[in-house]
Amino acid sequence: MAVIAPSRRVRRTPFSDGVAAAGVKGYTVYNHMLLPTVFRSVEEDYRHLKEAVQVWDVAVERQVEVRGPDAGRLMQMLTPRDLRGMLPGQCYYVPMVDETGGMLNDPVAVKLAEDRYWISIADSDLLMWVKGIAYGFRLDVLVDEPDVSPLAIQGPKADDLMARVFGDAVRDLRFFRFGWFDFDGTQLVIARSGYSKQGGFEIYVEGGHLGMPLWNALFEAGKDLDVYAGCPNLIERIEGGLLSYGNDMTRSNTPHECGLGRFCSTQTAIGCVGRDALLRVSQEGPVRQIRAISITGDLPTCDRAWPLMAGKTKVGQVTSCARSPDFGTNVAIGMVRMTHWDAGTALKVETQDGTFDAEVHEEFWI
Amino acid sequence: MAVIAPSRRVRRTPFSDGVAAAGVKGYTVYNHMLLPTVFRSVEEDYRHLKEAVQVWDVAVERQVEVRGPDAGRLMQMLTPRDLRGMLPGQCYYVPMVDETGGMLNDPVAVKLAEDRYWISIADSDLLMWVKGIAYGFRLDVLVDEPDVSPLAIQGPKADDLMARVFGDAVRDLRFFRFGWFDFDGTQLVIARSGYSKQGGFEIYVEGGHLGMPLWNALFEAGKDLDVYAGCPNLIERIEGGLLSYGNDMTRSNTPHECGLGRFCSTQTAIGCVGRDALLRVSQEGPVRQIRAISITGDLPTCDRAWPLMAGKTKVGQVTSCARSPDFGTNVAIGMVRMTHWDAGTALKVETQDGTFDAEVHEEFWI
Numbered sequence: 001m002a003v004i005a006p007s008r009r010v011r012r013t014p015f016s017d018g019v020a021a022a023g024v025k026g027y028t029v030y031n032h033m034l035l036p037t038v039f040r041s042v043e044e045d046y047r048h049l050k051e052a053v054q055v056w057d058v059a060v061e062r063q064v065e066v067r068g069p070d071a072g073r074l075m076q077m078l079t080p081r082d083l084r085g086m087l088p089g090q091c092y093y094v095p096m097v098d099e100t101g102g103m104l105n106d107p108v109a110v111k112l113a114e115d116r117y118w119i120s121i122a123d124s125d126l127l128m129w130v131k132g133i134a135y136g137f138r139l140d141v142l143v144d145e146p147d148v149s150p151l152a153i154q155g156p157k158a159d160d161l162m163a164r165v166f167g168d169a170v171r172d173l174r175f176f177r178f179g180w181f182d183f184d185g186t187q188l189v190i191a192r193s194g195y196s197k198q199g200g201f202e203i204y205v206e207g208g209h210l211g212m213p214l215w216n217a218l219f220e221a222g223k224d225l226d227v228y229a230g231c232p233n234l235i236e237r238i239e240g241g242l243l244s245y246g247n248d249m250t251r252s253n254t255p256h257e258c259g260l261g262r263f264c265s266t267q268t269a270i271g272c273v274g275r276d277a278l279l280r281v282s283q284e285g286p287v288r289q290i291r292a293i294s295i296t297g298d299l300p301t302c303d304r305a306w307p308l309m310a311g312k313t314k315v316g317q318v319t320s321c322a323r324s325p326d327f328g329t330n331v332a333i334g335m336v337r338m339t340h341w342d343a344g345t346a347l348k349v350e351t352q353d354g355t356f357d358a359e360v361h362e363e364f365w366i
Numbered sequence: 367m368a369v370i371a372p373s374r375r376v377r378r379t380p381f382s383d384g385v386a387a388a389g390v391k392g393y394t395v396y397n398h399m400l401l402p403t404v405f406r407s408v409e410e411d412y413r414h415l416k417e418a419v420q421v422w423d424v425a426v427e428r429q430v431e432v433r434g435p436d437a438g439r440l441m442q443m444l445t446p447r448d449l450r451g452m453l454p455g456q457c458y459y460v461p462m463v464d465e466t467g468g469m470l471n472d473p474v475a476v477k478l479a480e481d482r483y484w485i486s487i488a489d490s491d492l493l494m495w496v497k498g499i500a501y502g503f504r505l506d507v508l509v510d511e512p513d514v515s516p517l518a519i520q521g522p523k524a525d526d527l528m529a530r531v532f533g534d535a536v537r538d539l540r541f542f543r544f545g546w547f548d549f550d551g552t553q554l555v556i557a558r559s560g561y562s563k564q565g566g567f568e569i570y571v572e573g574g575h576l577g578m579p580l581w582n583a584l585f586e587a588g589k590d591l592d593v594y595a596g597c598p599n600l601i602e603r604i605e606g607g608l609l610s611y612g613n614d615m616t617r618s619n620t621p622h623e624c625g626l627g628r629f630c631s632t633q634t635a636i637g638c639v640g641r642d643a644l645l646r647v648s649q650e651g652p653v654r655q656i657r658a659i660s661i662t663g664d665l666p667t668c669d670r671a672w673p674l675m676a677g678k679t680k681v682g683q684v685t686s687c688a689r690s691p692d693f694g695t696n697v698a699i700g701m702v703r704m705t706h707w708d709a710g711t712a713l714k715v716e717t718q719d720g721t722f723d724a725e726v727h728e729e730f731w732i
Binding site for chain 1: 373376391393404464492499667668
């Protein structure tokens with residue numbers, strides 16, 4: 001296994017010292033920044049995430065700040081989700097598409113004020129697209145990457161840990177709502193959200209200097225809660241059907257292919273640059289779509305798209321896969337053509353180490 | 367040292383099998399793709415690069431293809447370099463800037479035809495900016511990432527190796543010119559260019575299926591030339607003053623700060639979206655600029671920006687650094703304020719492992 005080469009270009013985060021001290025064993029790079037992928041082992045991290053509480057350095061979820069009189073107009077240009085009902089204090093999961101309806105990112109938008117948003121991005125330089133559109137349409141808006149680094153608290157004991165550091169009011173946060181909470185004299189945005197199905201929060205740490213003090217405060221407060229460093233867990237996110245931009249979807253895919261049609265209201269999302277391109281697919285549905293797939297056998301690492309075959313015909317591909325201890329099978333995310341996407345369909349998956357049996361499922365596991 | 371976690375999102379290249387077989391020891395991620403950083407050791411790779419010939423998987427230099435009636439207009443919008451004199455068959459190093467004059471990328475543009483360009487990019491999703499501008503200005507142009515993966519042949523024996531595979535005509539290529547050469551019945555663009563000072567070529571491999579056949583043909587042909595797998599070498603590129611986007615320059619910097627003023631003709635680059643913002647600095651010069659810096663002592667890895675201090679005042683930063691066997695010192699690239707950028711200025715550099723003596727140099731080493 002090759003090591004990851006350090007350089008300034010692959011940016012450290014405000015929490016990197018804590019991550020290293022916790023014994024991180026693997027990294028990936030995400031938005032030109034280090035993202036931990038494993039601490040003890042992927043299986044141990046998985047079990048611990050489901051039973052205790054973890055602190056995740058997800059500073060890689062960089063923010064694109066959109067601010068100014070045209071902020072709302074610009075936001076609606078970026079997504080086929082109708083944003084008219086969005087209020088300050090809300091988070092929206094917003095598929096972002098280009099003029100062809102292709103996915104550019106699948107961020108969470110945070111509405112700070114009527115004229116101010118953060119877009120908490122997946123792995124692509126969405127800032128460049130937003131700046132290009134803002135410039136091309138001469139919008140009165142500022143677009144920039146602020147010094148904001150999310151820290152996620154995930155797991156069944158997340159509420160208990162957070163209450164000890166931020167007070168009991170944090171327990172009252174509803175899903176995908178945020179509030180302002182004090183840490184060391186600074187008001188921080190905290191949302192009930194996160195990239196797991198175990199529940200928890202994301203703290204938008206505004207100001208890198210607060211990173212390690214907050215990290216340390218959480219670990220100090222959570223000693224008897226078995227708090228530990230964690231990171232988005234490959235097994236758990238696949239069990240939960242949490243998609244990963246760049247893995248399970250790319251610019252080639254529409255939101256509808258990604259199963260994100262429920263977040264789109266293309267008819268009424270007036271101003272969205274991809275609206276014309278998406279109107280038809282939003283009414284008729286896509287010809288291929290994301291599906292839960294189980295695969296039997298001793299599989300290699302899924303480091304590339306694996307073709308899904310029905311006989312000699314390619315009918316889709318698997319893009320994320322992991323062995324699930326809880327479900328006793330390989331859980332996977334794939335995209336399958338309409339002709340073969342019904343639950344129970346038996347397919348073959350071609351990996352770099354041979355062909356294995358696969359089956360399409362109705363739903364993800366958790 | 368942590369390992370790099372494999373996933374589809376961090377894309378493999380058409381040459382990845384060859385890279386693995388050659389014993390790659392380290393990777394970085396660049397444009398969402400694997401880039402090797404070391405094979406034998408950085409020092410051994412360095413010596414071999416200066417004495418023999420290497421084959422580099424630089425597929426990470428993804429192409430942004432710009433094609434259509436407005437291609438030329440769009441290209442000029444992206445850069446303060448005057449492109450009016452650029453002819454098909456030429457490569458231009460083109461700083462690309464946003465509307466504030468900040469660097470978005472420092473690619474090589476390849477003019478394939480009057481209405482068709484490839485932009486061979488450094489590490490940022492420039493595609494998003496180009497698409498945003500094209501859409502915002504309603505340009506009649508196609509913008510996409512084609513299946514083109516550069517393979518670089520670098521080192522003093524590069525001409526000999528290339529002539530064996532592509533014929534002697536390849537020797538006649540002038541610097542930053544390209545021609546079309548046959549491989550296995552396919553015409554490939556080959557330019558005399560590359561990210562080293564040792565001379566060589568870049569083959570724009572159009573069609574991933576050609577990757578390993580070409581890789582193998584080069585190794586077969588070069589056995590007695592001591593051909594080996596290589597990659598951009600940290601030591602050699604710093605000795606040569608080859609900047610790295612994301613390391614030595616970011617969106618915060620103008621081309622003039624990066625010492626790239628000689629590639630800008632801001633006055634006549636009419637249409638460049640950053641022209642207004644750059645006119646003043648192009649006439650008066652920047653207040654800080656890239657400099658060669660030598661540092662004495664046993665340094666840690668440069669994985670973050672190191673402040674350059676004059677007494678208690680920060681006057682710049684070092685962003686790339688390596689121990690040079692040939693020059694017997696630590697060679698570095700930094701950006702220094704005008705007040706302290708004269709050759710011979712003695713400064714201190716603050717690393718994660720303490721403070722060291724630094725000196726500003728007139729020129730890079732090679």
